[in-house]
Amino acid sequence: xxxxxxxxxxxxxxxxxxxxxxxxxxxxxxxxxxxxxxxxxxxxxxxxxxxxxxxxxxxxxxxxxxxxxxxxxxxxxxxxxxxxxxxxxxxxxxxxxxxxxxxxxxxxxxxxxxxxxxxxxxxxxxxxxxxxxxxxxxxxxxxxxxxxxxxxxxxxxxxxxxxxxxxxxxxxxxxxxxxxxxxxxxxxxxxxxxxxxxxxxxxxxxxxxxxxxxxxxxxxxxxxxxxxxxxxxxxxxxxxxxxxxxxxxxxxxxxxxxxxxxxxxxxxxxxxxxxxxxxxxxx
Numbered sequence: 001x002x003x004x005x006x007x008x009x010x011x012x013x014x015x016x017x018x019x020x021x022x023x024x025x026x027x028x029x030x031x032x033x034x035x036x037x038x039x040x041x042x043x044x045x046x047x048x049x050x051x052x053x054x055x056x057x058x059x060x061x062x063x064x065x066x067x068x069x070x071x072x073x074x075x076x077x078x079x080x081x082x083x084x085x086x087x088x089x090x091x092x093x094x095x096x097x098x099x100x101x102x103x104x105x106x107x108x109x110x111x112x113x114x115x116x117x118x119x120x121x122x123x124x125x126x127x128x129x130x131x132x133x134x135x136x137x138x139x140x141x142x143x144x145x146x147x148x149x150x151x152x153x154x155x156x157x158x159x160x161x162x163x164x165x166x167x168x169x170x171x172x173x174x175x176x177x178x179x180x181x182x183x184x185x186x187x188x189x190x191x192x193x194x195x196x197x198x199x200x201x202x203x204x205x206x207x208x209x210x211x212x213x214x215x216x217x218x219x220x221x222x223x224x225x226x227x228x229x230x231x232x233x234x235x236x237x238x239x240x241x242x243x244x245x246x247x248x249x250x251x252x253x254x255x256x257x258x259x260x261x262x263x264x265x266x267x268x269x270x271x272x273x274x275x276x277x278x279x280x281x282x283x
Contacts, residue, residue, distance in 0.1 A: 007049030009101035009245055010108065014079045016247065017072075017232070018061060019047040025065035035064045055080045075228040082108070091152055098242040099152065105234055105245075106159050111226035112166050113259050117173040117218050119181065120190055122153055123160055124170060124197055124205075129190045130154070132182035160203065169204040171262050173218070177207070177279055184283050191280040198273055206266035207275045215265060220258040 004011065022032050022043075029040040029047075036043075036057070045051035055077035062073045088103040106112065114121040120129060127150055134141070134149045141149075159166040177194075180187045198205040208215065223236040223243075235246040235255045246252070267275055 004050055004052070006097065008104060009098075010079065010104055011052075012049040013232070013234070013245075013247060014053070014076060015047040015049040017076055018053070018058070021062060021065045021067050022047075025067075027065065032061070032064065036060060053080055069229075069231075071229045072231055075232055078228070087155055087158075088152075091148070094148060095152060096242050098245075101245065102236065102243050103152075103156050105225050105236070106156060106166070108227075109159070109166050109225040110228055112159070112168045113222070113224040113226075114168075114170040114172075115220055115222050115224075115259060115262055116170070116176050117221050118179065119176050120172065120194060121170050123157055123168065124194050125153060126186070126190050126193050127154055128186045129181055132186060136181070160197065160200070165200075165202045167202050169206070169263070171206045171208060171259070171266050173208045174210045174275075174279075177276060188280055188283045191276055191283070195273060195276055195280070198269065198276075204269050205272055205276075206263060206269060207272040208262065208266045209275065212265060217258065217262050217265075220255075220262055222255055222259070224255060224259060 007015075022029070027035075029043045033040045033043045042051065046053045058076050058080055059073060062076075067073060086104060086107055088100050092100055112123075114123070119125075119133065122130070125133075130150045130153045131146060134146050138146070138149075160168055172194075177191065181190075194205060197203045221237070225234045225236065227233045230252070231249060233247075233252050233256075235252060236243045237246065238244070246255070266272070
């Protein structure tokens with residue numbers, strides 16, 4: 001397989017998981033290479049995502065590494081055979097690379113959790129809300145660039161609207177619902193949109209109210225994308241230069257715990273809908 005100039009996050013993740021299996025087996029790259037009859041450079045390029053790898057070779061590597069987790073092996077093999085080039089490829093070269101990786105991650109996700117404290121989650125945003133947000137944060141952008149960002153965000157909503165939608169749960173703090181990113185009309189339309197989506201069978205929206213006692217979780221904002229097995233889950237957090245992808249197992253466990261904690265203290269879905277409805281009437 002040819003070398004890649006710019007591996008995607010999914011390709012990098014496959015290589016990383018293969019490296020984890022090798023290291024868990026206590027093997028150096030040279031030792032793994034000798035078992036396959038290849039060079040250590042080939043092993044290194046595969047683990048860095050620069051070179052592709054076949055499903056057959058993944059199974060051979062897993063066997064040499066004495067990995068007995070069949071579900072994980074099958075999931076890794078599927079990552080080699082699925083070469084989907086989705087709608088996000090239209091934006092390559094126009095938006096930063098991490099913003100190509102995010103919709104690809106969402107496309108393959110088995111479930112999706114969001115926790116937000118300052119803004120309505122991106123998948124629930126209206127175009128006007130997103131436009132106000134991008135215009136404010138990037139005042140130097142020409143309108144054409146703003147519209148490109150808005151269009152990209154709106155197209156990401158396909159995972160909630162397609163025939164087999166991704167099960168989605170959002171925990172939103174009252175502050176994010178009250179902050180008027182746009183004018184009153186925009187804010188009211190945004191709350192209406194959240195209410196409409198919350199009625200879908202595959203969407204659950206929960207609200208954390210301001211008057212909750214002993215809540216110290218305002219730093220736990222996250223996007224959590226579920227993989228085919230828990231080891232292939234991914235957390236995405238905002239960084240200074242765009243999304244940051246987190247996949248270390250200890251970190252994944254930490255964010256699962258954080259999500260369950262904020263979920264536990266939030267209002268149930270029915271009370272949350274009533275809460276959002278009251279907020280919309282106040283505007």
